[in-house]
Amino acid sequence: MSKKILVLPGDGIGPEITAEAVKILNACREAGLDAELEEALVGGAGFDAEGDPLPESTLAKAKAADAILLGAVGGPKWDTLEDLSKRPEKGLLGLRKNLNLFGNLRPALLYPQLAEASTLKPDVVSGLDIMIVRELTGGIYFGQPRGIEERNGERVGFNTYVYAESEIERIGRVAFEMAQKRGKKLCSVDKANVLEVTMLWREVMNRLAPEYPDVELSHMYVDNAAMQLVRAPKQFDVVVTGNMFGDILSDAAAMLTGSIGMLPSASLNERQQGMYEPCHGSAPDIAGQGLANPLATILSVAMMLRYSLGEPTLADRIERAVGKVLDQGLRTADIAYPGTRQVSTSEMGDAVLAAF
Amino acid sequence: MSKKILVLPGDGIGPEITAEAVKILNACREAGLDAELEEALVGGAGFDAEGDPLPESTLAKAKAADAILLGAVGGPKWDTLEDLSKRPEKGLLGLRKNLNLFGNLRPALLYPQLAEASTLKPDVVSGLDIMIVRELTGGIYFGQPRGIEERNGERVGFNTYVYAESEIERIGRVAFEMAQKRGKKLCSVDKANVLEVTMLWREVMNRLAPEYPDVELSHMYVDNAAMQLVRAPKQFDVVVTGNMFGDILSDAAAMLTGSIGMLPSASLNERQQGMYEPCHGSAPDIAGQGLANPLATILSVAMMLRYSLGEPTLADRIERAVGKVLDQGLRTADIAYPGTRQVSTSEMGDAVLAAF
Ligand SMILES: CC(C)[C@H](C(=O)O)[C@@H](O)C(=O)O
Numbered sequence: 001m002s003k004k005i006l007v008l009p010g011d012g013i014g015p016e017i018t019a020e021a022v023k024i025l026n027a028c029r030e031a032g033l034d035a036e037l038e039e040a041l042v043g044g045a046g047f048d049a050e051g052d053p054l055p056e057s058t059l060a061k062a063k064a065a066d067a068i069l070l071g072a073v074g075g076p077k078w079d080t081l082e083d084l085s086k087r088p089e090k091g092l093l094g095l096r097k098n099l100n101l102f103g104n105l106r107p108a109l110l111y112p113q114l115a116e117a118s119t120l121k122p123d124v125v126s127g128l129d130i131m132i133v134r135e136l137t138g139g140i141y142f143g144q145p146r147g148i149e150e151r152n153g154e155r156v157g158f159n160t161y162v163y164a165e166s167e168i169e170r171i172g173r174v175a176f177e178m179a180q181k182r183g184k185k186l187c188s189v190d191k192a193n194v195l196e197v198t199m200l201w202r203e204v205m206n207r208l209a210p211e212y213p214d215v216e217l218s219h220m221y222v223d224n225a226a227m228q229l230v231r232a233p234k235q236f237d238v239v240v241t242g243n244m245f246g247d248i249l250s251d252a253a254a255m256l257t258g259s260i261g262m263l264p265s266a267s268l269n270e271r272q273q274g275m276y277e278p279c280h281g282s283a284p285d286i287a288g289q290g291l292a293n294p295l296a297t298i299l300s301v302a303m304m305l306r307y308s309l310g311e312p313t314l315a316d317r318i319e320r321a322v323g324k325v326l327d328q329g330l331r332t333a334d335i336a337y338p339g340t341r342q343v344s345t346s347e348m349g350d351a352v353l354a355a356f
Numbered sequence: 357m358s359k360k361i362l363v364l365p366g367d368g369i370g371p372e373i374t375a376e377a378v379k380i381l382n383a384c385r386e387a388g389l390d391a392e393l394e395e396a397l398v399g400g401a402g403f404d405a406e407g408d409p410l411p412e413s414t415l416a417k418a419k420a421a422d423a424i425l426l427g428a429v430g431g432p433k434w435d436t437l438e439d440l441s442k443r444p445e446k447g448l449l450g451l452r453k454n455l456n457l458f459g460n461l462r463p464a465l466l467y468p469q470l471a472e473a474s475t476l477k478p479d480v481v482s483g484l485d486i487m488i489v490r491e492l493t494g495g496i497y498f499g500q501p502r503g504i505e506e507r508n509g510e511r512v513g514f515n516t517y518v519y520a521e522s523e524i525e526r527i528g529r530v531a532f533e534m535a536q537k538r539g540k541k542l543c544s545v546d547k548a549n550v551l552e553v554t555m556l557w558r559e560v561m562n563r564l565a566p567e568y569p570d571v572e573l574s575h576m577y578v579d580n581a582a583m584q585l586v587r588a589p590k591q592f593d594v595v596v597t598g599n600m601f602g603d604i605l606s607d608a609a610a611m612l613t614g615s616i617g618m619l620p621s622a623s624l625n626e627r628q629q630g631m632y633e634p635c636h637g638s639a640p641d642i643a644g645q646g647l648a649n650p651l652a653t654i655l656s657v658a659m660m661l662r663y664s665l666g667e668p669t670l671a672d673r674i675e676r677a678v679g680k681v682l683d684q685g686l687r688t689a690d691i692a693y694p695g696t697r698q699v700s701t702s703e704m705g706d707a708v709l710a711a712f
């Protein structure tokens with residue numbers, strides 16, 4: 001049966017970058033991928049059209065899809081919305097939660113052709129290849145109770161950081177399995193010396209470890225992990241952590257490469273249905289100018305083919321095509337430097353297509 | 357009246373580094389500082405001697421002191437203690453909470469003599485001088501309810517991230533005042549697009565801003581802040597944030613300098629009583645070998661003189677002495693590189709004393 005792919009361009013540069021990724025998806029269909037593409041609105045675009053960052057029709061299409069390609073959401077236009085539930089971010093969080101996309105894979109990979117772009121010294125980051133596995137549907141992002149209320153004559157804000165054993169176990173298994181397929185090292189990040197919820201996290205990781213005897217499990221406090229990412233990032237292979245710490249550490253790790261315009265991500269549920277999106281945001285300041293880098297979105301398509309569509313060969317072909325284009329010296333503005341050839345968003349997409 | 361200084365050597369390298377700082381404190385007394393020194397046990401040392409990481413006698417002495425100099429706490433010896441309340445960290449957290457030391461100042465300063473030590477490219481970090489103001493007695497570190505309990509047939513861990521307006525306001529004022537004395541830029545870090553508690557945080561910061569018209573206030577999400585610290589750290593002057601985000605970001609910022617053996621910190625309450633400690637930990641692996649860098653602890657004494665003892669001139673003298681010793685090319689193991697002269701912990705202390 002034909003697979004269903006839902007494309008959600010979103011806001012800012014979202015429409016431009018997903019357009020390039022769709023070119024590649026169409027090339028994959030010509031190369032044998034049996035898939036149908038559909039498009040829908042999300043984020044600020046959803047709010048503007050239907051008053052809701054996650055319109056019902058979009059959610060229904062998302063549930064029916066095998067895989068979702070998301071551009072990016074958000075922008076200053078919607079940042080002043082008093083009602084938080086109408087903000088573009090809620091579209092994203094709603095998709096994650098409703099589709100139960102608990103397993104977020106965020107690779108931080110340094111492309112040798114782009115080593116210059118890093119703010120770190122070459123020997124510290126050359127060959128960097130970290131996979132951050134972030135829990136995405138629990139923790140403090142979704143914990144109850146939450147809110148702002150009056151207590152003793154003043155307002156108090158509160159959120160709840162909560163994990164059940166079963167939630168920790170399922171993300172733990174994703175991470176252990178990922179480590180088995182990679183360098184066989186897993187570092188679990190917590191703050192078990194202060195937070196009870198992460199004591200339980202550590203305990204569950206330790207309990208799973210004997211089932212994955214080929215994986216070396218270690219534990220690190222989150223403050224130290226932030227430090228070690230700066231000091232010696234190549235010590236890491238797979239990192240597993242909760243929603244909030246994962247948000248922070250995956251962005252720091254991505255920035256180590258200096259080229260977050262290159263980094264894709266996947267968010268998966270238990271039946272490998274997935275949402276795929278670039279690590280970078282909607283960059284409203286450069287939207288519509290052909291300056292955006294479509295490669296993270298194109299590489300997100302590769303992850304989609306690998307994890308949700310069972311097409312690893314096509315995934316490899318996309319990744320190799322991106323490598324070739326970099327070898328040719330083509331660069332969008334964010335990764336251009338003297339001696340390379342600066343191209344627009346669509347020129348970059350076309351170049352990948354030609355190299356595919 | 358004579359000031360009271362309590363010295364808490366703690367664990368690991370704590371006793372070695374505080375010993376060197378005490379040499380400098382004694383030199384300050386000879387130079388006119390009217391102060392008495394006392395010593396007490398805390399952390400693992402407190403647990404070993406009295407079964408408590410914060411013995412009652414230590415807490416009483418701490419309350420009576422004008423300023424506290426802490427070495428470091430913790431080590432593998434106590435990491436397996438089942439009862440979290442007996443762990444060395446609880447000694448530290450107990451001191452912070454009982455003395456109401458809500459204002460944690462963590463400078464990330466790159467010494468020009470040590471620019472080499474950073475893993476970042478020189479142009480990215482040269483001249484780096486950030487002050488992180490971290491709230492230290494609230495937030496998720498101390499929020500109730502907390503614990504691990506059975507729910508629906510499985511265990512669940514939970515902690516509460518909570519701030520009252522008054523708590524946010526008082527740390528906000530510390531940060532605005534700090535910015536007034538420095539580069540007049542304050543960046544408040546939150547996750548206001550997801551967490552209600554930090555929406556309130558942002559609101560209170562905005563409400564304070566008009567009282568400090570000379571300070572330019574900005575806001576940044578914590579994931580972006582982690583990224584910007586790696587990408588372009590010199591954009592920051594003063595950063596203010598909650599307990600947990602401050603723990604993570606201050607360690608990342610410290611590591612940007614490459615020499616966290618150099619970084620002091622201060623934790624202050626409303627009446628400027630303070631606890632002073634190096635940013636680095638107890639480094640049990642190198643304890644007792646004369647390898648530890650005492651400069652962060654010596655520079656913590658300078659902060660103590662400035663913030664709690666009203667002796668800015670002596671503080672300046674210590675900081676200048678440290679600068680001179682670095683100029684002389686003296687280095688402990690952690691910051692030594694070819695062309696410098698490696699010295700032991702006590703040799704370094706003696707050199708600062710000679711330059712004082
Ligand atoms: C936009 C925001 C809600 C989101 C998050 O915090 O998860 C983003 O930062 C991310 O990491 O995907």
Ligand SMILES: CC(C)[C@H](C(=O)O)[C@@H](O)C(=O)O
Pocket residue numbers: 193194223445448449603
């Ligand atoms: C030891 C630990 C409890 C402490 C903290 O998390 O505050 C430490 O990391 C620090 O930053 O001072």
